[in-house]
């Protein structure tokens with residue numbers, strides 16, 4: 001075997017997945033067909049749950065230092081009022097404006113620190129599964145090579161070769177509208193406010209560049225396969241907002257559409273999919289890259305446990321069971337948002353659609369409405385299905401990053417997750433301190449006793465919690481009798497961290 005896991009694609013999803021596998025001591029190789037990392041950036045932001053993931057691995061400082069935070073994000077770009085993330089229960093109640101190229105550079109840096117090899121200029125061109133592994137034929141600068149690995153993960157974007165080679169369907173809906181994006185060096189920003197008022201999305205990037213995203217009613221039916229010319233971009237800007245905003249030569253121009261697809265399965269034998277290889281949609285709500293990072297975090301520890309031979313039965317299949325519904329919610333949710341973008345641009349519905357958007361804007365003033373939609377877009381409300389019928393209602397939910405007082409001093413939940421192991425958290429209440437129960441689990445779960453639960457309303461009465469490496473709650477109990485507690489805990493540890 002050449003490597004434990006071959007990750008195809010060094011985009012954000014593949015890089016974070018490689019970090020997670022390497023953290024769990026799995027030999028990991030990443031290949032990417034591009035000789036160099038992308039210079040241009042499609043995505044420009046990280047949402048709160050993605051920042052929390054970085055925090056769990058001690059990376060939030062690097063990411064926050066590289067970008068700029070804003071208090072919220074737009075639900076559908078045709079609504080005027082942005083979602084307010086400050087209402088959410090998180091230490092990171094903001095969106096981080098950070099160009100995708102920077103996100104990828106930070107993740108690649110971390111992957112290298114963890115010993116991951118990244119081979120650029122290497123394209124996966126054929127793939128064959130056999131009983132004990134996968135053979136992938138890779139075309140590289142030195143000619144074709146075959147890489148044998150226990151598993152392959154396709155993180156190779158929307159046109160995923162891996163998905164096709166594994167015979168996984170990609171059903172969905174076809175493109176009905178497109179938009180154009182362009183990055184320009186702009187000396188005078190006086191026109192930007194007017195452009196924004198007219199529905200152009202304007203973002204200041206690094207190195208003096210400004211991004212404009214234009215949805216020109218006369219051009220939204222042009223297929224995304226048709227290249228954008230600087231002249232087209234300029235005349236669309238003038239048509240939409242009455243000025244060309246002083247743009248010069250473009251650094252990057254692209255046209256993108258609302259084709260929406262979701263892989264039928266996230267796993268076929270020893271081949272798995274994550275990120276855009278598994279789901280694509282219009283970038284409204286800015287969820288694509290963020291969802292890919294969250295796929296990677298869910299898959300990493302499960303695949304590592306499988307490769308290392310201690311995964312409880314069925315663990316790897318919970319990746320599809322947990323993440324496919326999230327992919328479904330994101331793709332249907334972005335279709336709904338896209339309709340709110342598309343209708344005001346179509347002659348027939350423009351007028352009522354504008355009224356609908358105004359109405360929705362008034363609804364966003366209601367705190368609960370804001371919290372509900374912000375929870376969805378930020379991915380803080382993601383709950384995985386319970387694994388047992390009698391599971392505590394906390395099971396599957398995201399563990400809040402509460403402050404804790406332990407024998408070693410003050411800490412918080414996300415700090416305890418740095419090494420990617422389970423955390424078995426005793427929440428005091430008079431029990432004697434414990435360490436992580438069974439011999440098999442003690443290496444995979446860290447036992448921590450804390451005094452109190454930071455007064456978090458969801459944790460009242462909870463005596464112990466088993467937190468998964470991805471920050472979701474595996475198991476929780478409210479038992480206080482030491483014998484019940486011991487039996488429950490031992491059962492949970494065996495179910496989650498393996499019997500051997």
Ligand SMILES: Cc1cc2nc3c(=O)[nH]c(=O)nc-3n(C[C@H](O)[C@H](O)[C@H](O)COP(=O)(O)OP(=O)(O)OC[C@H]3O[C@@H](n4cnc5c(N)ncnc54)[C@H](O)[C@@H]3O)c2cc1C
Pocket residue numbers: 008009010011012013014031032033034042043044045100122123124125155156157158160161162181256274275276277283285286287288289290291292
């Ligand atoms: C205009 C625009 C704006 C966007 N804005 C946002 C935003 O603000 N927030 C957000 O969350 N998302 C946004 N997105 C979506 C986001 O860019 C994608 O969801 C994200 O790039 C997906 O990451 P990934 O790692 O899954 O795939 P990719 O970034 O597509 O990476 C796939 C990698 O695989 C490599 N590859 C492909 N085939 C092979 C092969 N056969 N062998 C080896 N390597 C291969 C490619 O070279 C590439 O590097 C936006 C998208 C667009 C178009």
